[in-house]
Amino acid sequence: MFVRSPHAHARIRKVDLAKAAKAPGVLAVYTGEDIAKAGINGLPCGWLITDVNGQPMKEPPYPVLAQGKARYVGDRVAVVIAETYNQAKDAAERVEVDYEVLPAVVDAAAARKQGAPAIHDIAPDNTCYVWALGDKAKVDDAFKAAAHVTKLEFVNNRLIPNAIEPRSAIGAYSRADDNYTLYVTSQNPHVERLLMTAFVLGLPEHKVRVVAPDVGGGFGSKIYLYGEDVVVTWASRQVNRPIKWTAERVESFMSDAHGRDHVTTAELALDKDGKFLAMRVHTAANLGAYLSTFASCIPTILYATLLAGQYTTPQIYCEVTAVFTNTAPVDAYRGAGRPEATYVVERLVETAAREMKIDPAEIRRRNFIKSFPYQTPVALMYDTGDYQATLDAALKLGDVAGFAKRKEEAAKRGRLRGLGYSCYIEACGIAPSNVAGALGARAGLFEAGEVRVHPTGKVTVFTGSHSHGQGHETTFAQVVASRLGIPVEDVDIVHGDTSKILFGMGTYGSRSLAVGGTAIVKAVDKVIAKGRKIAAHLMEAAEADVEFAEGVFKVSGTDKQVPFAQVALTAYVPHNYPLDKLEPGLNENAFYDPTNFTFPAGSYVCEVEVDPETGRTTIESFVAVDDFGKVINPMIVAGQVHGGLTQGIGQALLEGCRYDPETGQLVTGTMSDYCLPRAGDVPSFRLDTRETPCTHNPLGVKGCGEAGAIGAPAALINAITDAIGVREVPMPATAETVWRALASQKAA
Amino acid sequence: MYAFDYQKAKSVADAAAALAKNPDAKALAGGQSLIAAMKLRLAAPQALVDLGSIAELRGIKADGKHLVIGAMTRHSEVVFSGDVKKAIPALAHLAGEIGDRMVRNMGTLGGSIAHNDPAADYPAAVLGLGATVETNKRKVAADDFFKGIYETALEPGELVTSVSFPIPKRAGYVKFKQPASRFALVGVFVAETGSGVRVAVTGASPCVFRVPEMEKALASKFAPESVANIKLPAKGLNSDIHASPEYRAHLVTVMAKRAVQAALG
């Protein structure tokens, strides 16, 4: 049980463990001081951002248990290890912490004001970095020449991920072989192990096994190395017992990495025909109290680079100020930077269209990128896409032509009906490693796969991607089975265990199939290549004459053939085998480092009705047409879209983390106050896909996990603003928010 | 939750005696609020007296003029009761709006009104119908029962045994849910009874309350437009992250209008 700070900002004067240590069932109690004495380092940040002046970002220590100060409500101050959960919880209340409460600051703007309390000594102005992308002078010039400028100011609301399985960790130390095992709800066990051994605990990596077999949802929140994981691993040796910790939901709310939390001023310059000339964006990003594992790259590398959207905007400038506050650390949450970027672009575009009285679909058409590859002004090179096709399909599927009639009919019932679009772009599978490295990444961004063919021709695939609900076990097996021409039942997918899988970068950023799947394909192709050699030997043919299709090696132009299973058996029982030229066995591994991102894109059409008396919004129709490149398993892809859309709808309508601005207390700390979407909050979705295959991976796939969460919020807010005839409604657009917007519009 | 002593009461008398003996003991009805509060360590009774096995506290009886519901009757029993649906359909509807289906399978009428959560649904029906709360000691009129936030007329050792609802001519309940918790942001119960019209509001203030101005207007004409322009002052209404007092005041009018509409069918 972790003792957590009840204060947002406080100096820890003294921690008295005496009473807790004597409580029934208690095995050990540790504080930040014990952690420091044991030589345990703080949690590292995986991405170095260099600021506008060429200086590295401020990287304050992120101790696994607070040292000297607690910096947010829920900051880990001490840990109590006891025989049972109840004993640990009872004893935790007996840990006496003498706090000197300090003034707290929870929002980014307030944290940068003169006189704001400094959270870290090394960042007295609470600024981690000021970073920029694009040519400011050219952008400013374009604005001067513009016929029309649309300017919006908005908040991209902070979200709390809330995977339904809370985080959990079991640390176990074995004296017999001096090995540690950490069972943990992680999206990327290898990265967790690497960070924990090399940077935090200083343990030999090969003595630590991290297992994350069956994880109940992540959405980003389980990518990171958390202090709890480190503590249970380390302490399992101290007490020589396995130690289990499972977050209570209130702990999830307080201490899981949160998402989003941007304050943005965005401007779009257009010519008289509605052609985009330039975009100018200033964002303050709230990073929370400490730098979580990937926190620094989310509002920069994964945000500003997406601001071209689907459009030919020639000049874009984006400046991001990243700020420390007395709140939970903020990191990637489903979409991670890209939902924020799409919201900026699609709110601006829709608003500009309304202001210039151009049909919102038409203004998009006039500005779509139409030829590929396309180099954006914000560093990315889109390989392929057909934005016109997805938009047209969405307009048709959503029966936009019939909207006016539906609006009229709704008006008769006293309801305000609105229509909103969102055309998002996404960049998945961050790559290549050398480019990412130049941009500050401190890790590689490849993926590893291993294909083990057993003597009977059955196959076990080991992947460094991680499945926590995405169905890799199905999709990857399909890929392998169809490439090898064997039944899908003959393929097993193994993931989530560092002792079984050679290496892995895990699952995030919709990268699994495009990057992890490709690594597997490369390994499969090596298996086939070796199999061809074996088959050539068996059939006494030249290797060049052996072809492989549908699970059978054939000598072309003859009826000679051997099935895959026979080749496998020969590899393991090499009685008739070219031992002089070839090793026995049929087991191959591969690493794949992509040459570029993949660029899924799509068009969403949302129709809402607003009850003007209460301000309550209902979603009447939601249409999503996505281009994910090649689709391997349509059912799984649809499932990913449904889930993403619902999280996006959650952000737009229901979810919003709130801290008390005075005390820094987390106000939305339970499911009774933080509103997750329920079945009744969302409609049945209508989906379709268009397909422009990715040009640089063999599967032609792009990634589908985050699309819904990226595209949905703008579509919904565009629909609500259309329904009630206002320019801006903040997220979440709760009933009272919309009611107030209506009232102020009436007053105006 | 903290450790506590547990006792399963065999009868009302048994429970009352146990509660009277120990002022730090609490009665456990369905436990849907109490257990949740204890888990968060917000409530820490020294002992629990479980009323779950007391058969005499359960059941629904209708006699043409009154509907008598035992304190330990589960919400779902009220939702699906033919007697309730026939006598006071608005009450069955209200019970179906409480929490969710699983909570309704455990939660009880007695537990709800004894707890008197400011955003609970049942207090609106009890007050709106002018029901009589029967305890092991006495009968208390609804107007005298709800005293304040989480506060009722119940004395130590006193248990709700049943509630007697007079059957109205018509009644309606409409609730605007707090989206996360599903409690009432504002809920309005309207009833036209033999002795006049009653309007009870829950969720809007620290305790369920009646709106005499609306009652008067509806007594002269029982129609939605009668209340459409009656606005409550925002001052004193609940304020939290889910709604401002102004919005709650506004919702009272809207929900009242819709409750009248619902009552009219």
Add this chain to the structure above:
Amino acid sequence: MPVKVSMTVNGKPVAAEVEERTLLVSFIREHLRLTGTHVGCDTAQCGACTIHMNGNAVKACNMLAMQAEGADILTIEGVAAADGTLHPMQEAFREHHALQCGFCTPGMVMSAIDLVKRHPKPTEAVVRAELDGNFCRCTGYHNIVKAILDAAPKVAAMR
């Protein structure tokens, strides 16, 4: 002071001495080692812990084991037939890809069985409204709703 508790779980009588404060879900998971019933929140909202008590769906995390004294309890482990044949509701979830991470699924299935018992011919609107005690963060509910609508007549035919 430990108390004695006994009940029938998935057709088998069970008894144990537990601490008074033992929740029913802890009894099921930790004493009986039936870990299919999950815990996802502290405030009885998420529904991952849903089981049936005497035929009614309840949230096992929001009640004491003692409140189930003498009761007939059904958990997700007892839903499929003895030969492993899935219950039609489970089969429908599988068929319609109504689960992703699977964490909410046991509670969702237990709730859904109760739902179609009370509403044998539910509409989509009824299913959505009646699922408000179960959170799923993965599926957006789309395929869960489909599965329940598909399973409803099959579950009705079981009786």
